[in-house]
Amino acid sequence: MRLARRALAWSAALGAVAAALGMSGFLTLPGQESLPFTGAANAAFELTRQDGSRFSSKLLAGRPFAIFFGFTNCPDVCPTTLLTMSNHLRSLGDKADRLQVLFVTVDPERDTAAHLANYLSSFDPRIIGLTGSAEEIRNVARIYRVNYRKVPAGQTYTMDHTATVFLVDARGRLAGTLELEGAEAGQLARLRKLVGE
Ligand code: NI
Numbered sequence: 001m002r003l004a005r006r007a008l009a010w011s012a013a014l015g016a017v018a019a020a021l022g023m024s025g026f027l028t029l030p031g032q033e034s035l036p037f038t039g040a041a042n043a044a045f046e047l048t049r050q051d052g053s054r055f056s057s058k059l060l061a062g063r064p065f066a067i068f069f070g071f072t073n074c075p076d077v078c079p080t081t082l083l084t085m086s087n088h089l090r091s092l093g094d095k096a097d098r099l100q101v102l103f104v105t106v107d108p109e110r111d112t113a114a115h116l117a118n119y120l121s122s123f124d125p126r127i128i129g130l131t132g133s134a135e136e137i138r139n140v141a142r143i144y145r146v147n148y149r150k151v152p153a154g155q156t157y158t159m160d161h162t163a164t165v166f167l168v169d170a171r172g173r174l175a176g177t178l179e180l181e182g183a184e185a186g187q188l189a190r191l192r193k194l195v196g197e
Helices: 002-021 077-098 113-120 134-143 184-194
Strands: 046-049 054-056 065-070 100-105 128-131 148-153 156-161 165-168 174-178
Touching: 046 134, 065 077, 065 156, 077 100, 077 184, 100 113, 100 134, 113 128, 165 184, 174 184
Parallel strands: 065 100, 100 128
Antiparallel strands: 046 054, 046 128, 065 165, 148 156, 165 174
């Protein structure tokens, strides 16, 4: 299968990168490990899904969700996080349907809905990719106190961004963050708790 091969290729490449860099301290930007979260986790936002349809945060009412921010040209953190979340969804089995997983691009200029759809086809199809106007992205990033900025890289640019995975419970309260540096079993236990298992 083409998709499975792509996922495996990601996995192998990321494993090598992770081994070379050492996993600790490389998944979060320096100084951003413990961002204070003071926004309302259930504050409203509107974005565009990878299939081009509009997505309203109203759809999340009464449902637990995980939300994180990134961009498809990200060389390491974002694909690692997407792969990890894909594994968790598989591990959750039929309980996975209770958990919404949202990946919001901080690079809407390049990450159009179509581009997101293509990129996310390498990961679990239940992951909702979200893009929008610069203002819509700013609005949702503000809710989660997520920082991001463009960094010139040769003829093009890359993005610095907060890599935290925020967990929001069914009542719209921040239930914590997923520590991706920790053991996968511990992360999965937190997700099971979040979906009420
Ligand atoms: Ni990233």
